[in-house]
Amino acid sequence: MxxxxxxxxxxxxxxxxxxxxxxxxxxxxxxxxxxxxxxxxxxxxxxxxxxxxxxxxxxxxxxxxxxxxxxxxxxxxxxxxxxxxxxxxxxxxxxxxxxxxxxxxxxxxxxxxxxxxxxxxxxxxxxxxxxxxAPPEWATCQVAASWAKQAGVQVSRTTVYRWAQAGKAATTKGDDGGMLVRLDDVLARAGAMRGAVSFGVGQVLV
Structure with missing residues (x-):
């Protein structure tokens, strides 16, 4: 660290x-x-x-x-x-x-x-x-789930992980080798879950 x-x-x-x-x-x-x-x-x-x-x-x-x-x-x-x-x-x-x-x-x-x-x-x-x-571009599954919750959608870390494994959210590796997910992809899917179009990174989350 x-x-x-x-x-x-x-x-x-x-x-x-x-x-x-x-x-x-x-x-x-x-x-x-x-x-x-x-x-x-x-x-x-x-x-x-x-x-x-x-x-x-x-x-x-x-x-x-x-x-x-x-x-x-x-x-x-x-x-x-x-x-x-x-x-x-x-x-x-x-x-x-x-x-x-x-x-x-x-x-x-x-x-x-x-x-x-x-x-x-x-x-x-x-x-x-x-x-x-400001929302980060990449985040751990837990952090991404926390941002989704702040946006008003209950999303678990496990759900975010499944999205990543299914290719529904882009992934990369952090400095420690751990998996990171693209927060924009997670928030977009979370938005779809509650009928919203998108929660783009950098936009105000409501």
């Missing part, structure tokens, strides 16, 4: 540590109190779950837990157990960036965590002045 990617991985883990609690707070819709609308009674029932945020939270927790288990299994001197929760797991992973840096899967981990951190930040900090990240 080059120094820039390692730096971005560290920044992204810090971003997830900072935004983890905020994502959990967004898990439920906020209902107005009786003071918001005169004459309206306070609703005492449990507020409904925001399923979009729940999906993102579960996906983020799963991604961090997976890479934390890889670090724990492969790194000498790594102290477990891995803590629960996005913020705690992200903080734990920051302590072992050197382990990820020395592993053949380190670059894939960095790409997936960076993409996930950007999506979480776009939800937790929608008014942030930072520029929206």
């Amino acid at each position: 080059d120094d820039y990617l390692l730096h971005e991985l560290g920044r992204s883990l810090y971003s997830l540590e900072r935004n983890g609690a905020g994502l959990e707070e967004l898990l439920t819709f906020h209902r107005g109190s009786s003071t918001d609308i005169p004459g309206r009674a306070v609703c005492c029932s449990k507020p409904p779950v925001n399923l979009t945020v729940l999906d993102l939270l579960v996906q983020t927790e799963g991604l961090l837990s997976f890479w934390a288990s890889e670090v724990l299994a492969c790194g000498d001197g790594v102290v477990g157990p891995v803590p629960d929760g996005i913020a705690a797991t992200a903080a734990w992973l920051q302590r072992y960036l050197d382990v990820a840096d020395g592993m053949p899967w380190g670059e894939m981990m960095a790409e997936e965590v960076i993409a996930q951190a950007r999506m979480v930040a776009s939800v937790v900090e929608p008014d942030s002045e930072s520029e929206e990240p």
Whole structure:
């Protein structure tokens, strides 16, 4: 992993540590109190779950837990157990960036965590002045699936892999020899799944 990617991985883990609690707070819709609308009674029932945020939270927790288990299994001197929760797991992973840096899967981990951190930040900090990240031309199956989900289509990493194997998405090899897929092809197929014409790279994803 080059120094820039390692730096971005560290920044992204810090971003997830900072935004983890905020994502959990967004898990439920906020209902107005009786003071918001005169004459309206306070609703005492449990507020409904925001399923979009729940999906993102579960996906983020799963991604961090997976890479934390890889670090724990492969790194000498790594102290477990891995803590629960996005913020705690992200903080734990920051302590072992050197382990990820020395592993053949380190670059894939960095790409997936960076993409996930950007999506979480776009939800937790929608008014942030930072520029929206431009979709990459090539990405791992997991990162491509994350971009498709951001576009509004539930696509799994396995589905993207099948598209690549069937020749429905162009592929190339990354610096580590791993397979990368053309993101434009994946988003176009994802768009077809929901009746859209195309989600070209560089276009605004809605």
